Amino acid sequence: TQLxxxxxxxxxxxxxxNLTVYCNSSSVFSSLQWYRQEPGEGPVLLVTVVxxxxxxxxxxxxxQFGDARKDSSLHITAAQPGDTGLYLCAGPHTGNQFYFGxxxxxxxxx
Amino acid sequence: xxxxxxxxxxxxxxxxxxxxxxxxxxxxxxALYWYRQSLGQGLEFLIYFQGNSAPDKSGLxxxxxxxxxxxxxxxxxxxxxxxxxxxxxYLCASSPIIHEQFFGPGTxxxxx
Numbered sequence: 239t240q241l242x243x244x245x246x247x248x249x250x251x252x253x254x255x256n257l258t259v260y261c262n263s264s265s266v267f268s269s270l271q272w273y274r275q276e277p278g279e280g281p282v283l284l285v286t287v288v289x290x291x292x293x294x295x296x297x298x299x300x301x302q303f304g305d306a307r308k309d310s311s312l313h314i315t316a317a318q319p320g321d322t323g324l325y326l327c328a329g330p331h332t333g334n335q336f337y338f339g340x341x342x343x344x345x346x347x348x
Numbered sequence: 349x350x351x352x353x354x355x356x357x358x359x360x361x362x363x364x365x366x367x368x369x370x371x372x373x374x375x376x377x378x379a380l381y382w383y384r385q386s387l388g389q390g391l392e393f394l395i396y397f398q399g400n401s402a403p404d405k406s407g408l409x410x411x412x413x414x415x416x417x418x419x420x421x422x423x424x425x426x427x428x429x430x431x432x433x434x435x436x437x438y439l440c441a442s443s444p445i446i447h448e449q450f451f452g453p454g455t456x457x458x459x460x
Contacts, residue, residue: 242390244390278453280352280439280441280451281391283449328391335404336393338390341390
């Protein structure tokens with residue numbers, strides 16, 4: 239059983255469409271992070287959300303942390319081919335362990 | 349400045365052989381993490397180093413896996429008697445403050 243479940247697992251959309259990726263857990267997290275990973279590279283941190291209900295915007299990307307701090311979402315407006323990649327949510331849990339979600343593979347078709 | 353580097357970028361080995369994977373973190377980063385990633389999947393935590401404290405080894409999957417960090421800088425992940433299920437990308441990340449991780453490009457390990 240994964241501590242952080244992401245949905246959908248795969249997403250293929252046309253350029254210009256909007257999309258939302260979800261990250262859910264039955265556990266409370268003190269913070270959650272979102273990363274994007276491109277083939278052959280390590281994940282790159284996009285954002286950290288800390289407060290329940292927090293909303294952060296990064297250009298066309300909007301991140302939200304659930305009120306109960308058990309879930310988060312990533313919304314992309316007007317997706318572009320450069321948004322293609324593997325999106326991962328992650329957060330600290332017990333001790334020093336850092337848990338990553340199951341991942342959402344996004345393909346934006348020109 | 350230079351990012352996290354890992355070597356080798358690719359490693360092909362035969363079942364039963366030992367392998368060493370190296371990570372050079374960003375200078376000044378006190379924390380270092382190792383993860384394993386299977387094809388297209390999320391990351392599996394392996395081990396965490398913080399300064400001179402004892403490492404958190406709770407994610408290591410078996411006693412064939414070990415890691416050390418010399419002088420608070422370079423880290424080596426060693427896998428003894430490799431098995432085919434060890435095939436994966438091994439990622440290293442360093443962090444200047446808690447949880448803000450900067451990743452290297454990874455080492456792709458293939459065990460034949």
